[in-house]
Structure formats: structure tokens, C-alpha cells
Amino acid sequence: MKRRQPGLRIVMLALTVVILIWTLFPVYYMVLLSLTPTNDLFQPALYIDHPTLRNYVYTMGQDNPFVRYFWRQLLTSLTVSLWTMVLVGAIAAMGSFAMARMKFRFRRYVSGLTLFTYVIPSSFLAIPFFQLMASYDLIDTKLALVLAMVTFATPYALWVLSDYARSLPPEIEEAGAIDGAGTVATFFYLYVPLIIPPLIAIGTYAFLYAWNEYLYALLLLTGEQHIPLPVAMSNFLTTDNAPWNLLMAVSTVYSIPPVILYYAFKRYLVSGLVSGAVSGT
Amino acid sequence: MSPTTREGGLAASSRVEVRPRARLPRFLRSTTLQGFAFTAPLLLLFSAFVLYPMLSGLYAATDPDSYRAIFGDPVFRQTVWNTLWYVVVAVNVKLVLALLLSGILDYPFLSIRVLAALFLIPWAIPALPGILSFRWALNSQWGIFNHLLTKFGFQSVPWLAQHDTALAFVIIFHIWKYLPFWTIIFLAGRRAIPNELYEAAAIDGGGIVQNFFSITFPLLKSLYLICTLLSMVFTLGDFTVPWLLTGGAPGDTTHVLATLAYRYTFAMGRLEWGLSTFAVALPITLLFIGMLMRWVKI
Numbered sequence: 001m002k003r004r005q006p007g008l009r010i011v012m013l014a015l016t017v018v019i020l021i022w023t024l025f026p027v028y029y030m031v032l033l034s035l036t037p038t039n040d041l042f043q044p045a046l047y048i049d050h051p052t053l054r055n056y057v058y059t060m061g062q063d064n065p066f067v068r069y070f071w072r073q074l075l076t077s078l079t080v081s082l083w084t085m086v087l088v089g090a091i092a093a094m095g096s097f098a099m100a101r102m103k104f105r106f107r108r109y110v111s112g113l114t115l116f117t118y119v120i121p122s123s124f125l126a127i128p129f130f131q132l133m134a135s136y137d138l139i140d141t142k143l144a145l146v147l148a149m150v151t152f153a154t155p156y157a158l159w160v161l162s163d164y165a166r167s168l169p170p171e172i173e174e175a176g177a178i179d180g181a182g183t184v185a186t187f188f189y190l191y192v193p194l195i196i197p198p199l200i201a202i203g204t205y206a207f208l209y210a211w212n213e214y215l216y217a218l219l220l221l222t223g224e225q226h227i228p229l230p231v232a233m234s235n236f237l238t239t240d241n242a243p244w245n246l247l248m249a250v251s252t253v254y255s256i257p258p259v260i261l262y263y264a265f266k267r268y269l270v271s272g273l274v275s276g277a278v279s280g281t
Numbered sequence: 282m283s284p285t286t287r288e289g290g291l292a293a294s295s296r297v298e299v300r301p302r303a304r305l306p307r308f309l310r311s312t313t314l315q316g317f318a319f320t321a322p323l324l325l326l327f328s329a330f331v332l333y334p335m336l337s338g339l340y341a342a343t344d345p346d347s348y349r350a351i352f353g354d355p356v357f358r359q360t361v362w363n364t365l366w367y368v369v370v371a372v373n374v375k376l377v378l379a380l381l382l383s384g385i386l387d388y389p390f391l392s393i394r395v396l397a398a399l400f401l402i403p404w405a406i407p408a409l410p411g412i413l414s415f416r417w418a419l420n421s422q423w424g425i426f427n428h429l430l431t432k433f434g435f436q437s438v439p440w441l442a443q444h445d446t447a448l449a450f451v452i453i454f455h456i457w458k459y460l461p462f463w464t465i466i467f468l469a470g471r472r473a474i475p476n477e478l479y480e481a482a483a484i485d486g487g488g489i490v491q492n493f494f495s496i497t498f499p500l501l502k503s504l505y506l507i508c509t510l511l512s513m514v515f516t517l518g519d520f521t522v523p524w525l526l527t528g529g530a531p532g533d534t535t536h537v538l539a540t541l542a543y544r545y546t547f548a549m550g551r552l553e554w555g556l557s558t559f560a561v562a563l564p565i566t567l568l569f570i571g572m573l574m575r576w577v578k579i
Contacts, residue, residue: 012388016396019382023400026457029425030414044428091322104316110324112574117331119511119570121518123539124559127546128334128341151330154323183315212407214521215539219547230409234525237416244417251410262405266465 030255034248041245055249064246066236069224074253076221077228080142081210084149088206089199091150092157096195097187099158100165101173118155122148123215130219144220145228149210157202164198165191204265208258229254339563342556351545351554351561360536363448364517364562367537371455372512379460380505383467384493404461412525415454416441444534447527451535454522463508470504471497507576514569517562538562 033041035051058064062071098104099111129148130139138144172194176186192199214230221227227235233250236242317324351357386397403411418424419440427437440446478496487495498505520539527535529544536544538558546555 008388009390012385012390013392015385016392019396020399022457023403023461026411026414026418027402027406029418030410033414033417042423044423044425046425091326094319095323098316098319102312102316102319105313107316110316110320113327113332114323115574115577116570117327119514119573120331120335120566121515121539123518123520123542124563124566125331125334125338126520126539127542127552127555127559128338129330131337132330132334147326147330151326154326158323187319212409214409214525230407233409233413237525237528244413247413248410248417251413255406255410258407259402259405262401266401266405 030248030251033245034252036245036248038243038245041243055246056253058246059249059253064243066243066246067250069232070229070250072225073227073229073232076142076226077211077230077254080145080149080217080228081207083142083146084153084210085203085207087146087150088153088157089203091154092161092202093192093195093199094187095154095158096161096165097191100162100168101191114155114158117151118159122152126215126219129216133220139220140222140226142221145213145216146210148216148220149206149213153206153209157206160202160205161195161198165195168194201265201267204261208261211258338556339560342553342560344553344557347551347553347557348561350551351557356533356536357541357558359534360538360541360558361561363535364537366448367452367455367519367523368513368516371452372509372516374452375456375460376463376505376509376512378456379463380467380501382460382464383471384497386464386468387471400464401461403458404465408458408521409525411458412454412522415450415457416526419450441527442531444531447531447535451523451526451537454526455516455519458522459512463512466508467501467504470501474500503576507573510569510573514566514573517566 032046032048034055035053036048037050037052037054040048040050059067059070062068095110095114099107133139133144133147172190173186176190181189212230214234217228217231218234221231224232224235229250233247233254236244236247386393386400418426421427421437421439421442424440426440431437438446440450474497478500479492482492482496518539519537520543523529523535523537524540524543529536529540533544538561542555542558545551545558
């Protein structure tokens with residue numbers, strides 16, 4: 001392959017440029033619009049002459065009817081995401097301990113049910129889930145959304161954690177047994193400290209899952225004061241005179257936390273799927 | 282396996298004798314019970330919020346009249362076609378591109394390393410902001426696409442106001458958003474292939490194309506197949522992209538199953554129709570899930 005390197009390099013460079021334009025243009029366009037003054041919004045261009053931060057100032061100051069409840073909606077998104085993170089972490093940590101470190105009857109069925117939950121599209125369950133929540137009078141509560149998010153984020157988290165836990169040496173249980181520790185003590189004092197790194201990663205995954213969710217948020221929460229940020233953003237679209245530059249400023253703010261978290265933890269966010277798929281065949 | 286190991290329960294891969302705790306009654310030392318105790322939260326969660334809603338939804342969707350009604354609805358028939366186009370075209374084009382791109386990202390050039398880092402952005406950004414950006418860029422009056430087209434002397438196109446181009450952009454957006462994720466998956470798969478195979482092929486004078494067909498693809502085949510099934514099932518239930526990009530417009534011609542079910546249930550108040558819409562897709566979904574569950578293990 002060495003002898004063809006110079007030509008290859010040029011082809012690669014050209015491809016890189018094409019792929020980068022394809023990848024980055026929509027993001028560039030979003031940021032560009034968020035910096036566009038309202039007067040220039042209806043004169044499309046690839047750059048702007050007078051960029052302004054006014055849209056961000058309006059958003060932060062809740063200085064426009066469309067962003068009247070910006071902080072409250074951001075807080076709702078954050079609360080739901082943090083609860084999802086904590087609950088998924090706890091449930092998956094317990095589950096992975098059983099799945100990776102114990103041999104028990106019916107283990108196969110637990111594994112099957114988990115995989116089923118991972119694969120079934122969550123939208124298929126949305127309507128009955130909505131009815132279920134309505135029958136318990138939980139519509140418009142964050143709890144309903146948290147329950148849905150925890151349910152759908154747990155399988156992948158369990159997958160990644162179990163995979164990691166299987167790679168731990170058997171000395172954990174041996175050490176626990178020598179100290180006379182029971183299963184519960186072994187779990188808390190020996191197992192949990194060892195799985196902290198993947199636990200942080202799946203916590204991030206769960207946080208992002210809830211942060212990005214749209215359908216369940218749309219169904220379960222209503223009213224400007226209760227909805228999380230993505231639903232509020234899509235509500236811009238219901239009117240014809242939506243201020244798109246303001247919307248793009250909200251979009252940019254909404255995108256920043258996930259981008260940071262994805263880049264920090266991207267290795268963990270795919271490892272489970274790859275090893276699951278590779279080892280399963 | 283010795284009875285003591287079974288009793289101790291924890292030592293999955295070790296043969297070291299684990300002392301059972303003398304204080305606990307026998308049934309509490311049972312590994313089955315312990316396994317259940319630790320998996321109880323997730324079993325509860327999955328039974329209450331996955332199995333129960335699915336069964337209650339199916340039970341409510343047993344009325345043949347609602348199937349007669351939706352199959353008689355031209356919007357539903359159009360939706361089935363749209364969904365098939367979306368699932369088959371978007372997923373397969375995306376995965377072929379991902380497989381090829383993963384090969385490019387494996388080259389150790391500087392430009393490629395920069396690309397590999399920036400390439401992830403669509404995956405990192407939530408779907409909604411990306412969709413909004415596409416939607417404004419495709420606006421027939423003020424979008425950048427038509428602006429550029431007219432600037433170079435072409436006719437402007439009402440991208441989202443006609444069925445074919447609107448559906449095409451639902452597919453294009455899907456590819457834009459999810460290509461990075463699957464590329465990384467395939468990249469990880471490629472890196473698991475031992476380098477010796479390529480070195481041996483280099484001695485035989487194998488070129489890039491030949492390497493791909495004789496080494497890379499045969500070894501990635503099963504991963505590729507699993508990814509195809511998985512991505513198809515996920516895409517079959519997609520709501521966010523079609524709903525926010527077109528919302529079914531123009532004239533309810535670009536719905537997919539999930540958005541149509543939403544429309545039936547919440548805009549038209551026809552709950553049974555909404556549930557039946559999903560029930561129609563359930564057999565093929567369960568078939569795919571069944572295949573996946575045989576190949577993938579947790």
C-alpha cells in the first residue's frame with residue numbers, strides 16, 4: 001500500500017472536505033441563524049455582516065413571549081435527566097451484579113426481557129403508557145417522564161455495566177467471602193467501588209437519553225410551565241411567525257451540554273453495543 | 282459444579298469455596314432468590330412499563346372494525362409505503378456509507394484524525410436542533426438551499442411542500458444524524474480484525490478493494506447484519522424526525538407509522554386506530570427482535 005500513498009492522501013483530503021461540509025453545515029447554519037439580527041433573517045446568506053448576541057440575551061433574560069419560561073423549562077429538562085441518571089445508575093448497578101457475577105435460575109429470562117426492552121421501539125408503547133399514566137393521574141408530573149426514561153435507558157446501561165463487570169477478576173467475591181461479607185455487603189463495599197468508571201459513563205448516557213427525548217415529553221407534559229425545553233422549542237413551530245433566530249439560539253444552548261458529554265464519554269457510549277454484537281456471534 | 286459453589290452463589294467463574302452465612306435461613310441463601318432480589322427493580326420496571334402497556338395496547342386493538350377502518354384510509358396506505366421507504370432506504374444507505382466511511386477513518390493521516398473528531402457532531406447534538414436547522418434551510422422562501430439554487434439560475438423547489446422531496450429529506454436527515462454512530466460501531470469492528478490478515482494479504486499483493494471483499498467484509502458480516510436489524514427496528518418506530526421535519530405535511534402524505542398513530546390518537550381522538558397502527562407493524566417487529574435476541578446476548 002505504501003507506494004500509492006501520495007495519491008491516496010489527496011483523495012482522502014478531498015473526501016474529508018466533502019464529508020466535513022456535509023457534517024458541519026447544518027450545525028454552522030444553526031449557529032449562524034442564532035447570531036442573525038431579525039432584520040436580516042429573511043435575507044438568506046452563508047455568512048452574516050452584523051452578527052449579534054441579542055437572541056441569546058433575549059433567551060437568558062426571558063425577554064420574548066416564546067422564551068417566557070426558558071429557565072423553568074431548562075430546569076425541568078435538567079431535573080428529569082438527573083433523576084433518570086441516578087435511578088438508571090442504581091438499577092443497572094444492582095442488575096449487572098446479578099447478571100455478571102451470579103449464576104441464578106431464570107437468568108436467561110431476565111436477559112431476554114432486558115434485550116426486548118432495548119430493541120422494541122419506545123414509540124410503540126407510547127399510547128398505552130400514556131393511558132397507564134393517565135389512570136394513575138400522573139400526566140403533567142415529572143415522575144411520569146422519569147419512569148418512561150428510566151425504563152428505556154436501563155437496558156443499554158445494564159448491557160455496558162454487565163459487560164464491564166464480567167471482565168473483573170473473581171477475587172472480589174473471594175475477598176468478600178474471606179471477610180465473611182454477605183452478598184449485600186460484597187455488592188456495596190467491593191463491587192460498586194470497582195464499577196465507578198463505567199457507572200459514570202452510563203449515568204451520562206441515561207442523562208442524555210432523557211435530555212434528548214421528545215415523544216414521551218410531548219405526550220406526558222403539557223402547559224408552558226411544565227414542559228421541558230425540547231417540547232417548548234417544537235411549540236415555536238405551531239405559529240407562522242416564529243422567530244427562527246431566537247429558536248436557533250435556544251437550540252444552540254440546548255445542544256451544548258450533550259455535545260460536551262458525548263465527546264467526554266464517547267468511548268463508553270458505543271462499547272456495549274460493539275462487544276454485545278461481536279461476542280454474541 | 283460443587284454444591285458449595287452453588288450455595289455461595291457469587292463465584293461465577295471461580296472454584297474457591299465460599300462459606301455460606303450461617304445466620305441466614307436456608308432459603309435466603311438461595312442464589313435464585315438473590316438473583317431475583319438484585320434484578321427486582323428492573324424486572325418490575327420492564328413488566329410494568331413494557332410488558333403491561335404492550336399487552337393492554339394489543340388487547341385494546343383487537344377490534345377488527347378499527348383495522349377495516351385504517352386499511353380503508355388512503356392516508357394509512359400511503360403511510361405504510363412511506364414507512365417502508367424510510368426504513369429500507371434510510372437504514373441501508375446509511376449502513377453502506379458507514380461501512381465505507383469506517384474504512385476511511387482507519388487511515389492514520391492528520392486530516393482523517395481531524396475528520397474523525399468533527400464527524401461525531403451530528404450524533405452528539407440532539408435530533409431536534411438539527412431538524413430545525415434543516416427545516417429552515419429547506420424553507421421555500423427564505424431557506425439557504427433555494428437561495429443558492431436561484432443564485433445559480435435554477436428554479437427554487439418547495440422541498441417540504443411536496444411528498445417526494447419531503448420524504449427524501451426525512452431520509453437524508455436520518456442519514457445525517459445517525460451515520461456517525463454506526464460508523465464508530467463499524468470502526469470498532471474493523472479494529473478488532475487482526476492486522477496479520479492484512480499483512481499476509483499485502484504479501485500476496487492484494488489491493489484495497491480485494492482486501493475489503495476477502496478479509497474485511499467476511500469478518501464484519503455478522504456485525505453488519507445485526508446492525509441492520511437493530512437500526513431497522515429503531516427506525517420503524519421513529520417519531521421525532523418525520524414529525525418535526527414535515528409533521529405529515531403536505532396534506533398528511535408524509536406520515537410514518539408512529540406519527541400517524543399520534544395523529545389518530547391525539548388529533549382525531551381515535552385511540553383504537555392509533556393502537557391498531559402499531560399492531561400492524563408488530564409481527565415484523567417481533568420477527569426482527571426474535572432474530573436479534575438469538576444473536577445478541579446480555
